[in-house]
Amino acid sequence: MTATPATRAPDPPAPAVRRRRGPTRADLGRPLLGALGILALLALWEAVPRLGVVSDRYLPPATDVLAALGVRATTPGFWTAVGDTLAGWALGLAIAFAAAVVLGFTLGALPRVRAYTTSTVDFLRPIPSVALIPLAVLLYGTDIRSTLLLVVYACFWLIYIQVLYGVADVDPVAEQTARSYGLGRLARVRHVVWPTTLPYLMTGVRLAAAVALILSITAQLIIGSPGIGREIAVAQSSGAVESVYALIVATGALGVVINTGVRVLERRVLRWHTSVRGEATA
Amino acid sequence: MNHQGEHGTMLKVTGLQKVYRGGATEVEAVRDLTFDLAEGELVCLVGPSGCGKTTLLKCIAGLMPPTSGTVELAGRPVTAPPPDMAVVFQEYGRSLFAWMSVRANVELPLKEKKLGKARRAELVAESLEAVGLTAFADAYPWQLSGGMQQRVAIARAIAYEPQVLLMDEPFAAVDAQTRADLEDLIRAIWRRMGVTVLFVTHDIDEAVYLGERVLVLSSSPTVVQDDITVDLPAERDQLTTRQDERFTELRARVYAEIQQAKNSAKGAPENPADGAGTGAARASTAVH
C-alpha cells in the first residue's frame, strides 16, 4: 500500500460559516425556561397551602417562608450562624485538602509503600463519618473541632483517592521523556505529574466541597455546634415551621453558591485542559 | 453494469436539499442532489471532506428530514429509517453496543425484526462467517481491533438482510492494510448477496477500486458534479487492478474533478494547468 499511497481528496476551505454570532433564540430560551420553572415552583408552593391541599402547619406558603427568611436575614445571629457554617466548611476542606495532597503525592510516588496501605484505606474509606459523632462529642463537645473532625474525615478520602487516580494516570511516555531530558524529580512532579493530576484533584475538591457542607451542617444539627444546622434544630424543636423552611432555603442557597464557586474555580484552574477548553469555545 | 440498469431503480434521490438553521445563520449543506441506484448496483460517492456526504447519507437513511427533495427506496418515499436498509457508520467504536458481545450486537436487530430463534442463529452464524469472525462471537467489541470491529458492524448489516446497504466512510479510521482487506470483503459480499450498496468515501482510490459507478460531489453547497462509470473488470485485485491503466485514468479523472471542486469553492481564479481534467467544463457549469 505504501507504494501507491491513496489519493486523498484535498480538504476544501472551511465550508459555509457554522459559527453563530450573538445569542440565538435557543440561547435566550434556556434561561427563560429556567426562570419559568422557578416561578412555577414558587406558584405551586404558594397555591398548595393557600388552597388547603396541604395544611399550612406543614407547608407554609412560599411568601410566608421567604418573608420569614427576610426577617431572619436582618438579624446578626443569622449571619453569625452562616459564618460558623462556612468556617467549619472552609477549614475542614482546607485541612482535608492539605493532608490528602501531601499524602496522596507522597504515596503515589512510592508504589511499594502504598501497597501496604491499600487494605487499610479500603477499609477506612467507606466508614460513614457520622459514626464518629459520639467520639467527637466526647472529645470536643459542641466546639467547632467536632465539626472539623467529621468534615475532614469525609473529605480526606474523596480527595486522597482522586490524587492517587491522577498520579496513576501519568503517561509513562511523558514521564520517560522528561527523564531523558534530565529533569529532576521535583521538576518532573511539577511539569508532568502535577498537570496530569490536577483534573483529578479538582474533581476530588468539587465532590468534597459538597460533602463538607453536608457534614458541617450535620454536626451542627446533631451535636449542636454553632451554625445553621443548630438553628434549624432549635427552630424545629420550638415548632417554628416557617423558620425551618426558611433556614432550609438558606442552606440551599449556600449550597448553590458553593457549587457554583467550585465550578468556576475548576474551570479557571483547568483552563488549559481540553475538557474545559472544549466547553469554553463550543 | 450500466447505471440505468437492466433491473429496476432501487434508490432514487431527487432534488435533495438540506439547510441547517442555527438561530440567525443558515448553512446550506446540500444544495440539489439528484441521482439513482439500480437494483444490485455498487455505487461510490466521493467528494472533498466537509461536502455534506454525511448529511446526504443521513437524509437517505431517513435519520434526518431533507429541507426539500425526496428519497425513494424501491418506489416508496423514505421519511423514517426504512426496515430494509442497513447503515455502516465510520465510527465503528461508537456504533457497536459496548455492553454486548459480538453475537448479541449482530442478533439485536434481528430480534427487533421478530425473527425466530433458529433463523436468528442461522443469520448470525452466516454473517459472522462471511466477515471471518466466527471465532470471536462471544468477545466484546472493545476486545477487538478497529478493523475487526468494523467487520462486526458489517456482519450486523448483512445479517439484517437489507435491500440497500449504506456505508458512510466505513474504512476511514482503519489502517491501510486492514482497509485493503475490508475493501475486498465488501466487493465479495456485494457480489455474493446482490445487495444494492451506496458507499460514501473521501478516498479517490477506494471509490474507483470498489465502485461500479462513482458519483463525484462538489464542495459545499453540494451538487453531483460528475457521474463516472467504472469499466473495470468485476474481478478486482488490490495489486493488479490498482496497476491497471484504466484504473489510473479513472483515478486521475476523479482527482481532477475534486481538485476543480476545491478551487471553485475557494472562489480563486482557475489555473488552467491545474484544472486539466475531462470533467472541468461540465463541472464549472454545475458549481456556479
Add this chain to the structure above:
Amino acid sequence: MSQPTQTGPAAPAPAGSAPAPARGARPRRPHRGGAARRAGSRALHVLLLPVVLIGVYAYASATSSSYYTPTPDLIASAFVELWFSERLFADVLPSIARLLTGFTLAALIGVSLGVLLGMSSRVRATLEPVLEFLRAIPPPVLVPLMILLAGIDDSMKILVIVSGCVWPILLNTVEGVRAVDPVLADTARCYGIGGTTRLRVLVLRSASPQIMAGLRLALALAIILMVISEMFASSSGLGFAIVQFQRSFAIPEMWAGMVLLGLIGFALSALFELAESRVLYWYRGLRAAHRGE
C-alpha cells in the same frame, strides 16, 4: 454544565471506585515456588498496617488514663455481647432495612425521572435551576423537616433517605442519558430499535456508568441519613443506640456501635462494588482498551 456528582473530565470512572482500575489483564506466568511466596507477600501487604495500627492503639489505650479510649479487647467483648443478642433484631436489622428501602426507592425514582428529563431538553431547561437548588440543599436538614411532616416513625426515616438520595441519582442519570452516543442512537434507529427495547438496550445501558456513580454517592448519603435520622429523634435503631451509649457514658459499647457502623459501611460499599463490577464490566474493559491505544 458539569455536575459535582460527576467525576472529573479526564476520569469518567465512577467516583471513589478502587484506585487501580482494570488496565487489561496482565498475563501471569507460573513461577516455581513463587506462588507461596507471592501469597505470603500479599498477606503481609494486607495485614501489616492494620496490625501495626491496632497494636499502637492497644498500647496507647492501655497506657493512657483516658476513659474515652478503652482497650481493643474491651471493645471486642462489648461488641460480641451487644450485637450477638436480640439487639441485632431490635436495632440493627430494622435500620439496615430502612436504609435499603429508602435507597431502592430513591434509585427507582431518580432513574425514572432522570430518563424522562434526560430525553427532553425542554423539560430539562425548565427544571434545571429548580433541580440545581434542590440538589444543593444538604440532605441532613431534611431530617427536622420530615419530623415535622411525618413524625418520628419509620416512614419519616425512609422519607429522609429517599429525599436526600434521589438527587445524585437523578442528576447523574440525566447526564448519562444526555450523553448517549449520537452514532449509537442513529444505529439503533436504523435497525428499528425503539420503545422499551431502546430504553433497556441503549439508554439505560449507556447511561449506566453515570447512574452507578450516582448510586454510589447516594449509598454513602443513605448511610449518613439513616444514622442521623435515628440520632436526631428516635427511640430505636443503630444511631439511637450509639447516642444512648455516649450519653450514658457506656464507652466500650459506644465504640462497639461505632465499629459496627463502620463494618456496615464497609460491607455495603463492598457489595456495591461487586454489583458495579458486574454491571460495568464492559465499561472497565472499554476504558482499558482506550488507554492501551
